[in-house]
Amino acid sequence: MIEELRETVCGLHAELVRNNLVAWTAGNVSGRLPGADLFVIKPSGVSYDDLTPGSMVVCDLDGAPVEGTLAPSSDTAAHAYVYRHMPQVNGVVHTHSTYASAWAARGEPIPCVLTAMADEFGGAIPVGPFALIGGDDIGRGVVETLSGHRSRAVLMRNHGVFTVGESPKAAVKAAVMCEDVARTVHLSRQLGEPLPIAPADVDRLYDRYQNVYGQRSDR
DSSP: OHHHHHHHHHHHHHHHHHTTOOOTTOOEEEEEOTTSSEEEEOBTTOOGGGOOGGGOEEEETTSOEEEOSSOBOTTHHHHHHHHHHOTTOOEEEEEOOHHHHHHHHHTOOBOOOSHHHHHHHSSOBOEEOOOOSSSSHHHHHHHHHHTTOOOSEEEETTTEEEEEESSHHHHHHHHHHHHHHHHHHHHHHHHSOOOOOOHHHHHHHHHHHHHTSSOGGGO
16 A cells, blocks of 8 residues: 555646646655554656656654655645644645745635635635744644635635645645645736625535535545
């Protein structure tokens, strides 16, 4: 299972590049190993072109490497904190995607003015506190902000995006969708004030998308 997870996490990093969510070596994807207190994460400072399943680093839930020859991502402690405190989460993604990070730089939530936002995030995308990189302060901010919130994404102030999901793929999807709606809402505000969606309609849209949309095998 660990080798399969290495392959999955490695392959999902290509989606960050394909969707223009990262620059140079920034950004990372991690995935929790089912049935074990372990997760797999990208190594620190390695080019996306050079990533292989074997270069992925296996860490325990304290963020300590237990398998792999490379140093793990500088965001490892943040990912570990999320896994320790959000047992329903099996995938975490961090990006500095342009439009979403612009909202984070302003410390402003992205308002729920699109049905796609209601579908995926169940409301506005919230802003988390400023935190320095390297320790678990970012993870604390992610958990505190998303606890009791339907959003799978949080804009960490002056930093970028963290997303969570029931799988690494779901977390990557949330990161892609976060950037997409951040761009659209930004463009909308250049034309005027976007129109909000009524909370009751947001609830109905979210419920339909999460429980009815797509094929049953997807869930």
